[in-house]
Amino acid sequence: MVDATPPPADAAIVLIGNELLSGKIRDENAYYLAGRLRALGVTLRRVAVVPDEEAAIIDEVRRCASAYTYVFTSGGVGPTHDDITLPSIARAFELPLIVDPSLEAPLRAHFGARMTPGHLRMATLPAGTELVRGDDFWWPAMVLGNVHILPGIPQIFRANFETLAPRFQGAPFFLASVYLDADEGSIAAALEALERDHGVAVGSYPRIDVQADHRVRVTIEARDGATVERATERLLSSLGTGARVVRVDTAAPASCPDQG
């Protein structure tokens, strides 16, 4: 690549919630977002799960906001005492909290006399937060600088992210997978040479469960499809007799989900 394109975008996800740390709830949002960012060409470089505690949220959000192009938070934006994401992010960036009229009004219209301080908390945002509305839910995605504040409920999380997704389109990754009946150690040198000589990212994922038709999946990735194709051919031609090729998924844009 000879053009002066900016460096590819990267991202971090901060999952906020005791329920994930206590094993009550299995994460769906980071897994969903990992696949979607991959498909969009954004490199996810960190995921952190932190408890519903102000100091932990402030520390992680600050660190990620300064280190990565995009930060996504999940959880802690509801009406109860453990929903402290919005005030914590306000403190992280030393911003005042303000009640947003466009959130307060529909809450008051819906709850009327039953409106509680908890409900009002949902409309109380760090000053300068942008609200981005989609078609599926009335709850908007919230954007403050490079921090994207999403709710933990998976259905709304996904809808809000998809509303924002056009902002993150980058150069997609191309991915090829070679499934082998081979000992991983016996191909380690070949994989290292591949990464070194072809400028691709090489992954090696052993399986020991009997359901799998292969013992190792080798992945080859780059932002340029032809590079991935060349590296895949090199790998296939360099394997010794100890490695049997079970099947090959040739270079294609990385999709979501991207499992095998």
Added chain:
Amino acid sequence: MVDATPPPADAAIVLIGNELLSGKIRDENAYYLAGRLRALGVTLRRVAVVPDEEAAIIDEVRRCASAYTYVFTSGGVGPTHDDITLPSIARAFELPLIVDPSLEAPLRAHFGARMTPGHLRMATLPAGTELVRGDDFWWPAMVLGNVHILPGIPQIFRANFETLAPRFQGAPFFLASVYLDADEGSIAAALEALERDHGVAVGSYPRIDVQADHRVRVTIEARDGATVERATERLLSSLGTGARVVRVDTAAPASCPDQG
């Protein structure tokens, strides 16, 4: 509690692997361990997913080892170029790497002339690493100070953890769940009072999917079962007419998995 017991143990998990960040593989190990630590009475306070990069591994392992009672790492202990957990942890604690004879010998016996430098890397550990062997797999759990180094393959991860599990037994948590047909905001004040007055941890988890028979699950937790029972009775008696109780799971030791 009037006895001078030490503070309850806490823990962090560091998942190491590009495959988790690129969405290729969905985490199973942190989810498994979250539930198991819960059942053992250990408070999980942080999960971080980092790429196969030395600086990221060093930074996260160092930080967690100094902040929490136990650290568990998952992944990066195989024979390929991206398996850098062991040398990175050695650098994190400024320890030399040594080849462990009790790991090298079975590798040499198995691979013979096909033994590669990659295989030898699997036997190359930070000096002082304790190896703990179980019955299910020949690969041992590795312990260096408070850092427990486990492989990413879920079957071996779980077997190695279970070999170590008797070391972590603490005071278990008791958990009650109250499933409500209620608006979360309308009960927010009651939940906050519960946490404040009864010394319990209260969680509130809304559901919007049609399969759920409830709109909010309220969880009440403490290390003392009678405290959880009292708080549950208080909650049930304090709910207003806007909240209908769908069902109640009374106080019981938190188990694994702990979903609902």
